[in-house]
Amino acid sequence: MFTIINWIALFIALVTSVGLLLQRDWRWGIGLLAIQYLSLFWLVQTHWPVSMAAAKMVTGWMACVVLGMAKLNTDLTEETVASWPQGRLFRLFTAGIIMAATFALSLRASSWLGLSLPIAWGSLLLVGMGLLQLGISAEPFRVVLGLLTVLAGFEILYAGVESSTLVAALLSAVNLGLALTGAYFLNMRREEKE
């Protein structure tokens, strides 16, 4: 039963991370990120107590709220600062490559780290998609979404090997800090427009 839910969580991670890459509306972006933290919660709770995994999810949602509030207050039309081609087809193609590469990598990683395949793949997939997001966009809001995705992927993998409360607390602080940084970037742009 739990194995099936692990695969469902992986599917959610896949859909949300690809969605984050394809969508251009910030509301969708934040919504998808919030759902992504749901899959993070499930994949982390296989190794950690539910309460600690839930803390990660709540931190993620808080980060989404911070970013959402900041975006609402800025009320700016999004500018695309691209460092790579921006077509949806291109993004889908690169996302496909990342999916294939992380699947191949996760087959080895799961046996090496002693994790089940959906957890290893889910983690590496989020890291890969986050890195792709960082690579194709130079817009600060997108960069912060990319960094949060990379960290979410890393946290799934790291939960399998480390269960320190201090690390969990510091990682939560880093996630929130990144969201606040994103909010600060957005606020800077508003001041500039004014």
Next chain:
Amino acid sequence: MSAPFLWIFLPLILAGLLMFLHNQKVIALIACIFTFVLTLAAWLLPIDTVLTIGTWSFKLTSSYEILGRHLVLASADQSLLALIYGSAIVWFAVAPAIKTARRLISLGLAITALLVAALAVEPFLYAALLIEMAVLISIPLLSAPGQRPGKGLVRFLIFQTLAMPFILFSGWLLAGVEANPGDLGLVQQAAILIGLGFSFLLAVFPFYSWIPLLTEESSPYTVGFILWMFPTVTLFFGLGFLDHYTWLRDAPTLGRVLTTVGLLMVVSSGLLAAFQRHLGRIMGYAVIMETGFSILTLSLGGTVGLKIFFMFFIPRTLSLVVWALALSILRKHSPSLILNDLKGLGRTWPYATSGLVLANLALAGMPLLAGFPPHQAIWEGLASKSISVVIWVLIGNLGLFFSAIRVMLTFAAAPEGANWESHETGAQRILLSIGFVALLLLGLFPQWVLPLWTKLPTIFTHLGQ
């Protein structure tokens, strides 16, 4: 009271309180007195020893437990604490002269405290998380209010954040290596992850593109502080790695890897600095070169390398403070920091322009200036291993030297009949003059800081012996 409370939590609390103050001079005064007291305490107060004054007894414990882990500042760390907080005084004392005290001091003090916590946390691999928190705090410091975040700032955030997972994950692998040192595959994987983590953290070639961008787009003084603080603490953190893991310290390829990386940084940054037209970018490349030199000192190995590593510390701090101060003054009063816009400024801003050129020359290893003794030591150390490496290092130094000459010629290109004036404020003149004298005196009498070079290596139990 515990040592971590004194040197980590108290500065954090004060940093928070200073944010509520508005007067730049008051903020600077409070911060300078406080950091001076911390420096003095690091120098004089014994840790884990009962101190009795009359009927009153007092003990500063070395450890502080937090969420099941420990922050530990032992007596061996005291000289390092004195050095970090002592240098912070210099940065904070100068800040009001260019009206950056309010943001720099409160956030700078918090960054310093977090980075000290990074050096104190046990297991020490968790330092990556604390460094990341310091990075996040430094974002408001580096971004000018009302301006769109530049490429350099965004890249700084990305690269420093990406370092954290590599370091944390390598920690898990390193525990496996310690348990099973014969597993060469595991050793290789751990080494690759550590290498990548430190490449991002230290902005090693080719991950240093954000440094010149950041020095171009942000306030030179705050960037100077960040580019002094982060590489310094990261290098200490790296030394902690080398000190802690015998297999890493004794790896036969370590020296070669460090030499190659250091050389790439010194040569590429030196050559690129020679062709820059923006003064901020030149400072950025000089910082990259300094990191390269620090890595080269570590490639020498043993206590000799470690002593030269610490020899660089004070000249680098002084040169960067003078350079960043001079650059900030010029930035406020000229349309841009592009060479074409700065022609003939030597006549109207003599202190700032001379300070900038002197600091540039000092970091290029010019004889009679503070940077020369450590540069001479590293040239000598590298020459005993390979002449070709020294030739390449000298090419890098020449690049930075050439950039100083170009800048000097630009400042001197005043129209005929232009009068000599000084537009700097009194405080700026005094601070820059102190900087010139210090740069010259440390070049002429390097033995004055000799006790520091001999004492600091003992922080590292294995490397320093």
